[in-house]
Amino acid sequence: MTLPDTETLLAAAGLVVTAVLWAVERFLPGRKRIGYRVQMDTAIGMNPRDAHSLVQLRLLRRDQEITDATLALLRFENDGGKDIVRQDYQEPLTVEFTGRTVIGVEVPDANPPDLVGMLTRNGGGLRHSGGRLVVPKVPLNKRNHFKLLVLLSADEGSGGGDGSRPSEVVVGGFISGGRIRRNTQRWGPRKLSLALGGVCIILVGLLSGLLLNRQTVVVNAECATGRLTVDGSTAFAPPMREIADQYEARCRGARIDVAESGSLSGLGRLSKAGTSAPGGGPAFLAVSDVAAPSIYRRLEGRRVGVILLALVVNERTGVDNLTTEQLRGIYDGRYTNWKQLGGNDLPVGIVGRDAASGTRRAFETTVLRGSEPGTVSSYDCSGKDRDATARVTRCEVNSTGSLLDAVGRVPGGIGYAEVYAAAKHPRVVGIRLNGREPDIEWGGQRNYPFWTVEYLYTYGQPEDGSLAAKFRAFMDSDTAKNILRKYRHVPCADQSAAPGSACHS
Incomplete structure (x- = not known):
């Protein structure tokens, strides 16, 4: 048996380090993980300043006028390594819109589609009071997601009608054995996992080329052929x-x-x-x-x-x-x-x-x-x-x-x-x-x-x-x-x- 050469050792070491980094990022914080992202949070301009003497637009919902309205679009997904069931929620997901009042909420997208019915069913679906939105405890398999489109109005004296940026959105909740975290638009956990995965693939290819006929087979304990x-x-x-x-x-x-x-x-x-x-x-x-x-x-x-x-x-x-x-x-x-x-x-x-x-x-x-x-x-x-x-x-x-x-x-x-x-x-x-x-x-x-x-x-x-x-x-x-x-x-x-x-x- 001959000792591995320098290139093989370097490739193997790089593969081990990258795999460890990926595992730490993916699993150490908790395999149960819900990520969320605020994809949109913007004011709805209804009064054109240059033409206010000629026209005035009003936003109505169920015949009620909404002043200083804003729209927020939030995405929630299971981006961890384990399925999440209802019993995992010690506290339900909540969304706080400080300085604003929730007027209505819809579910424009969900995967699988059955999540829409779970989120909107009578008596057990989405609930809101003031600026607080409560999300029901829905099961999420890995990579399942849903989006919430929320219509809000500014509270009196909050300054929401001056064109400034809407107030902060705060998401809460607690999952047993896991966590809820905000994913940044630029470098979310999936992109980080993909990047590390890409490096792993390159190193595996290099190592395979160096070792030629040596193969490593990973067997899933739950699998049989x-x-x-x-x-x-x-x-x-x-x-x-x-x-x-x-x-x-x-x-x-x-x-x-x-x-x-x-x-x-x-x-x-x-x-x-x-x-x-x-x-x-x-x-x-x-x-x-x-x-x-x-x-x-x-x-x-x-x-x-x-x-x-x-x-x-x-x-x-x-x-x-x-x-x-x-x-x-x-x-x-x-x-x-x-x-x-x-x-x-x-x-x-x-x-x-x-x-x-x-x-x-x-x-x-x-x-x-x-x-x-x-x-x-x-x-x-x-x-x-x-x-x-x-x-x-x-x-x-x-x-x-x-x-x-x-x-x-x-x-x-x-x-x-x-x-x-x-x-x-x-x-x-x-x-x-x-x-x-x-x-x-x-x-x-x-x-x-x-x-x-x-x-x-x-x-x-x-x-x-x-x-x-x-x-x-x-x-x-x-x-x-x-x-x-x-x-x-x-x-x-x-x-x-x-x-x-x-x-x-």
């Missing part, structure tokens, strides 16, 4: 697909295919894959809205979340609330027209799920307290073309999306689905159940009855280091939890936020 199939619940497929995409983005060489054949169908496919797998567990996971039947003795499940479900009706039915007793009357044929329940004169059209659906099992268990009638009187949900003697039109579909499509198409349609998907579907409205609405912030309440626990099943214990084991562990990460919250699910990894003991075995 290979191919994995996740199958089961159609209601849980959208967040699972997004979580899988995030894992693949972090872990090159991993491929995760998400199918949605239904909860019980997914459990059956996992059992079959495990039986035929040579010498160990298969590269297969099953997601189910219900616990696996006792016949699947080799399957081992973990509770990953509480999924909120909703009764949905076609927007033309004219109802927005039903009791569980009224629902049982609809499904056993006592009510055949919506006018019997205070709605419009339309025949009831029941859209059900097939026997493989875990959502159907949850509906039967928590709401109907019995089996959903098995008579299928319609092939396409629009009329009794299969059984003309049936009291009510009823069809069955095999997925959440198909159910929502059918309810939206049938004027008197009713069905059940996962809350997030239902809220985004046209011509379909969620209804209150016993006067209650599903809410992710429900904590320990049991007053809303329609929810279920989501299980992630493996065939026995997956082998340590396998893609199945690594991905199962990734379900407890901050990234996965934030995605579950986005879809209005309650992560079981945050057991304090789960309803009662639902996430405990």
Whole structure:
């Protein structure tokens, strides 16, 4: 073995120093970090001095005149190295505009777009009083950001109308294990990281050229390579697909295919894959809205979340609330027209799920307290073309999306689905159940009855280091939890936020 030459030593030393500087800048102040920048803070000139005798302009908002108005545009972003969840906020973000009063605030830009709804929702969104603006505790994955456009007026005697620069903007708040800091326009943390990263790349190239065939491989502890199939619940497929995409983005060489054949169908496919797998567990996971039947003795499940479900009706039915007793009357044929329940004169059209659906099992268990009638009187949900003697039109579909499509198409349609998907579907409205609405912030309440626990099943214990084991562990990460919250699910990894003991075995 020969000693490294001078050029190699210098390149290696430069790489180490640059990497240390980058790590100190990036991680030492706290991996949880919110950066903010005041991108604009300017007066709105409404009275032209040279033409004041000819014209006078006024700025009105909701028929109220605003004097000495200013506009401020602020950008907030997660520029640290770790995702930020609601529990990380010990004190919410606040913005103080000294010498000014907040008139209104809008969210002109956000990534992801779902942040807009979190920031502006009624009862829990942006609040302002006087010159103080309070920002709700919204989760921010790495590189997520949002902008706030604030309209202000100068307080009397503050001198805001003389054309001088607007008063100072002060941002406050406190993050556990992190910090909030102002990013300068000229040399922000991202540009500094990019600059140091560029130097690192140059030095790595130099060092690689000097060492020729020597390679350094950095392995992420949470990553594994290979191919994995996740199958089961159609209601849980959208967040699972997004979580899988995030894992693949972090872990090159991993491929995760998400199918949605239904909860019980997914459990059956996992059992079959495990039986035929040579010498160990298969590269297969099953997601189910219900616990696996006792016949699947080799399957081992973990509770990953509480999924909120909703009764949905076609927007033309004219109802927005039903009791569980009224629902049982609809499904056993006592009510055949919506006018019997205070709605419009339309025949009831029941859209059900097939026997493989875990959502159907949850509906039967928590709401109907019995089996959903098995008579299928319609092939396409629009009329009794299969059984003309049936009291009510009823069809069955095999997925959440198909159910929502059918309810939206049938004027008197009713069905059940996962809350997030239902809220985004046209011509379909969620209804209150016993006067209650599903809410992710429900904590320990049991007053809303329609929810279920989501299980992630493996065939026995997956082998340590396998893609199945690594991905199962990734379900407890901050990234996965934030995605579950986005879809209005309650992560079981945050057991304090789960309803009662639902996430405990």
